[in-house]
Amino acid sequence: MHPFTYTRVDDVDAASAAVTTDAVSRAVQQPDDTVFIAGGTTQLDLMRDGVWSPGTVVDISRLPLAEVTVDGDTLVVGAAVTMAELARHEAVAGVPVLRDSLLLAASPQLRAMATIGGNVLQRTRCRYFRDPEVTQCNKRRPGSGCAAIEGTARTHAVLGVDAGCIAVHASDLAVALVALDARVRLHGPDGDRTIPVAELHVRADDDPARDNVLRPGELVTHLEVPLPDARSGYLKVRDRASYEFALTSAAVVARLEDGVLAHVAVGLGGVGSVPWRASRAEEVLRGRVASLALFEEAAAAELADAFTVPGTAFKPELARRTLVRQLRDVTGVTA
Numbered sequence: 001m002h003p004f005t006y007t008r009v010d011d012v013d014a015a016s017a018a019v020t021t022d023a024v025s026r027a028v029q030q031p032d033d034t035v036f037i038a039g040g041t042t043q044l045d046l047m048r049d050g051v052w053s054p055g056t057v058v059d060i061s062r063l064p065l066a067e068v069t070v071d072g073d074t075l076v077v078g079a080a081v082t083m084a085e086l087a088r089h090e091a092v093a094g095v096p097v098l099r100d101s102l103l104l105a106a107s108p109q110l111r112a113m114a115t116i117g118g119n120v121l122q123r124t125r126c127r128y129f130r131d132p133e134v135t136q137c138n139k140r141r142p143g144s145g146c147a148a149i150e151g152t153a154r155t156h157a158v159l160g161v162d163a164g165c166i167a168v169h170a171s172d173l174a175v176a177l178v179a180l181d182a183r184v185r186l187h188g189p190d191g192d193r194t195i196p197v198a199e200l201h202v203r204a205d206d207d208p209a210r211d212n213v214l215r216p217g218e219l220v221t222h223l224e225v226p227l228p229d230a231r232s233g234y235l236k237v238r239d240r241a242s243y244e245f246a247l248t249s250a251a252v253v254a255r256l257e258d259g260v261l262a263h264v265a266v267g268l269g270g271v272g273s274v275p276w277r278a279s280r281a282e283e284v285l286r287g288r289v290a291s292l293a294l295f296e297e298a299a300a301a302e303l304a305d306a307f308t309v310p311g312t313a314f315k316p317e318l319a320r321r322t323l324v325r326q327l328r329d330v331t332g333v334t335a
């Protein structure tokens, strides 16, 4: 592993001050990179594999950001809370979409180490991105091409992508968060700001080299998750029953009033370069009488413009079926 300087900080201002380049927000490595590390379950892999060799690693795992509180109808989650801690919080028991997005992710050991902040900011699992011997990767080397287009692309994305990069965003939690209209609190050298989780990530077809909108020195301090007055659920389809990333997934939050979808919010996973908010499907569904035919119309609308390569040709259909099934399960409407 490339030598690096390690430093641990104990307050958020010191953390922001320590990161002076925009390494956090850009996928492209700069020689003087300084990066944050929280649970380390992604960051250490990238460093060990030689994909990302920062000069300085700033350990933020001991920041006083490890609390979950309920503020009115909003769950406020510190960025250093682990996935396991959040999954077992009593307020999360009533929000299946959130609980299951956590419990269906990774393994118990990983969930005990991995933090909420690190989960939503994890890098893509694209095998070509994670192999420094591969020279064609627009995410690592802008303008070099994309090895995945003609390679093994079974786990890659079909929404928010083009021929420049088809990397998928891997977080299950982030998919649930976009369906819950969650927000993320950021702290940086220029102060604090709060943005929707749906605006945190950058689509690959906008800029494959940029993963998120964090500014230099900015860190995630909290997530704000509105507790929904609605039913919800998270369905994850994967190649094996546990310890596997999603091929497709669907997060659905919905409330029926007299058979009409008075509230509906949908996130899709395993198919987007960002945690995918299925706005087209929601437009079809909102305010209409729930039925199987309507669910199918909505799912088809969402996937209509999917960008596929031979390896991902199966995904739009799998994603349509995943979404229809989850709309059925959450609403209880089956005909």
Ligand SMILES: Cc1cc2nc3c(=O)[nH]c(=O)nc-3n(C[C@H](O)[C@H](O)[C@H](O)COP(=O)(O)OP(=O)(O)OC[C@H]3O[C@@H](n4cnc5c(N)ncnc54)[C@H](O)[C@@H]3O)c2cc1C
Pocket: 024, 035, 036, 037, 038, 039, 040, 041, 042, 043, 044, 060, 079, 080, 104, 105, 106, 107, 110, 113, 114, 115, 116, 117, 118, 119, 120, 121, 122, 123, 170, 171, 172, 173, 218, 219, 220, 221, 243, 244, 245, 246
């Ligand atoms: C084998 C394996 C299987 C997995 N399966 C799944 C899965 O099925 N579903 C899923 O969702 N995830 C899965 N993961 C990913 C795992 O959930 C993430 O690695 C983990 O959540 C990252 O959290 P961390 O605290 O370890 O982050 P780290 O590795 O410490 O950091 C990850 C990135 O986030 C940045 N970062 C961390 N915290 C902050 C912060 N507060 N502010 C700004 N930047 C920050 C770091 O700089 C780094 O770039 C899997 C991982 C492995 C290794």
Ligand code: SF4
Pocket: 124, 126, 127, 128, 129, 136, 137, 138, 139, 140, 145, 146, 147, 148, 149, 164, 165, 166, 167, 208
């Ligand atoms: S899909 Fe994106 S991350 Fe993967 S090789 Fe292509 S450009 Fe790189």
